[in-house]
Amino acid sequence: MRALISVSDKTGIVEFAKELVGMGIEIISTGGTYGKLKEAGIAAIEISEVTGFPECLDGRVKTLHPKVHAGLLAMRSKKEHMEQLKELEVETIDIVVVNLYPFKATILKDGVTREEAVENIDIGGPTMLRSAAKNYQDVAVVVDPDDYTKVLKELKGEGAVSLDTKFYLMQKVFMHTSSYDTMIADYLRKERKDTELPDTLTMTFEKVQDMRYGENPHQKAAFYREIGRLTGSIADAVQLNGKELSFNNINDTNGALELLKEFTEPTVVACKHGNPCGVGSSENIYEAWNKAYEADKVSIFGGIVVANRMVTLKMAEDMVKVFLEVIVAPDYEKEALALLQTKKNVRVLKLTEIEVPQNENAYDLKKVNGGLIVQTIDSKLLVEEDMKVVTARVPSEKEMNDLLFAWRVVKFVKSNGIALAKDRQSIGIGPGQVNRVWATRQSIEHAGELIGEDAARDAVLASDAFFPFDDCVEAAHQAGITAIIQPGGSVRDEDSINKCNEYGIAMVFTGMRHFKH
Known part of the structure; x- marks a missing residue:
């Protein structure tokens, strides 16, 4: 032999x-x-x-x-x-x-x-x-x-x-x-910097871990990572505490991180079941955490929290009072980490270069029965030069800042999606509805229930796609919303513009949509 x-x-x-x-x-x-x-x-x-x-x-x-x-x-x-x-x-x-x-x-x-x-x-x-x-x-x-x-x-x-x-x-x-x-x-x-989608697609991944189960206990699951430099991705994070990440943990954390990458200022994103439930930006990370938490103190229970600055002891003292599944940050104060580690089940992850975006030519994949649908990621950012004010009233500087904030948030809300914001804080999110006016009403109702009866007054509204009717403007006016940002492009855009002019609401078109199914 x-x-x-x-x-x-x-x-x-x-x-x-x-x-x-x-x-x-x-x-x-x-x-x-x-x-x-x-x-x-x-x-x-x-x-x-x-x-x-x-x-x-x-x-x-x-x-x-x-x-x-x-x-x-x-x-x-x-x-x-x-x-x-x-x-x-x-x-x-x-x-x-x-x-x-x-x-x-x-x-x-x-x-x-x-x-x-x-x-x-x-x-x-x-x-x-x-x-x-x-x-x-x-x-x-x-x-x-x-x-x-x-x-x-x-x-x-x-x-x-x-x-x-x-x-x-x-x-x-x-x-x-x-x-x-x-x-x-x-x-x-x-x-070769080849941006074309190829005629045949082959991909390879390495198994990181087997999981107890998938989305549900009767489903098998494992986590695989791409080959290559994965800076800024969940696959590159170091776990410092807690149980193994589950299928849902990884999926939800990935979504939260991709939203976080839209922001350069101190920002905290709370996520639940693939949708943001609270987002806050401020001059310091503790205030950002407060805004994200106050945005939806109910849904954050059992949720994911990601921050783009070091987690402080003061933040950790608040966090341990809430049941959280996963916390991700670029670093932790020594005392903050020690406190979080007293919660044996909370998964604490360190992702050093948390702000690094995905390559714009990266693939977004969805498996369907019998095949795969593939697209490049939705990496396009909105710049003010692309925005077009279509109403008689122009947004104030404060409204414009909040409109840009809300637009970043709604990009990661499942369609049909609506996001309300005020003072760089999400105050009501309406995700995944089968028509846009339901999503609008839901976001307004959530703002009232979770923050206060008049929470939507003087807030702004972002929609991931155009308004096919003026009913969303009507609902926004009744809630006291003063400015709206949406892609535009409906055959009935004039109806929404005229309704905004009637109520003195400023409306901005972006020329791009962000469907997320």
Whole structure:
């Protein structure tokens, strides 16, 4: 029996090879692996002795040879194959232990060049893996050091690796090479700054954790992270306290973080079931926290809180009085963290570069039955130059500041979505209604119930899409709202504009919408 060993990740390889040799298995090896085995005193045959051809082109060509691949692909049960091997003086290879050039580690290095990345694209390794895996009935192929123990146990116990294990190892090979090739393709797309959606889409992710369940207890779930630099994402956060993050925790926290990134001033976002429930901005983070909390003291219970400044002890003293699922911030005062850690179940996360936005060409994916719908993320920000005042009355400076604040908030409210704001604080949010006037009325009712009867008076209103009728303006007027921001673009825009003029409400069109389904 012969084994071919050529690994980039040399974890446990010396011990594994010693065990193989101890069972009388002959070792063939290449390059650095061969050197490491020889250094450890393990008898090994260099690949060039098998092929009769020297390694060349700086090691680019080592194993791409018929004497390797015929030895891997020959079906032992097929008489013709075995006769051909004899004629060609080729011996079979029964175990392949290969993992690939460190392409991922290379592209994650600071300042890596394209030339370095390309040089770390493995050719011979994937080819050997595919050959061995295709002939899995006769060849055991190992890509993961975690499988060394399993293979050795079967070799020692049964004298061979079982067919079931070989099939399992075959599956791991094709998952491994598929992920590897996808990493390369994704790197090249980014290197070319290719913004087109491709004709075929392949993506690869690495499992971070299995979860107890998904959205509901009867659903299986796991958390996977993208390959690459994930600065500013939930996948890059360090957990400092609490239970493992759940499916819903991760989904809700991601939404809260993406809203937070819209703000540069001290801001706190509270989120529940994928919708913001309280958002506050101020000159300091404690006041921002107060605004977010006061915006909806009911819905924040069991919610997510994210902040773009260090959490202070004063904030933590307030937070521990509320049942929160997750808290995320760029850092924590020492005393604040110690206090939060007295709550053993609250998940406290540190995300150092919390303000870093997603790449504007990142994909937003939604799985549908039988397919996938893909778009680039909604990263467009509104600037005042894009805004158009369409009413006789122009918003005051204060109203304009609140309109911009409300517009950032409503961008992350499920459609049909309405957000009310006053003094850089959300005061009423109407998410996910099937018509816009219901969302408007809901946001006004919430403001009255949660903050006070006249909370909406002198507030502003933001709508994620245009008004098809003037009924939303009518509801806004009755609540005392003084300014509205919306995309515009309805065939009945004039109805809403005229109604605003009738009531002295200022209205601004943005020319963009933010549906979020």
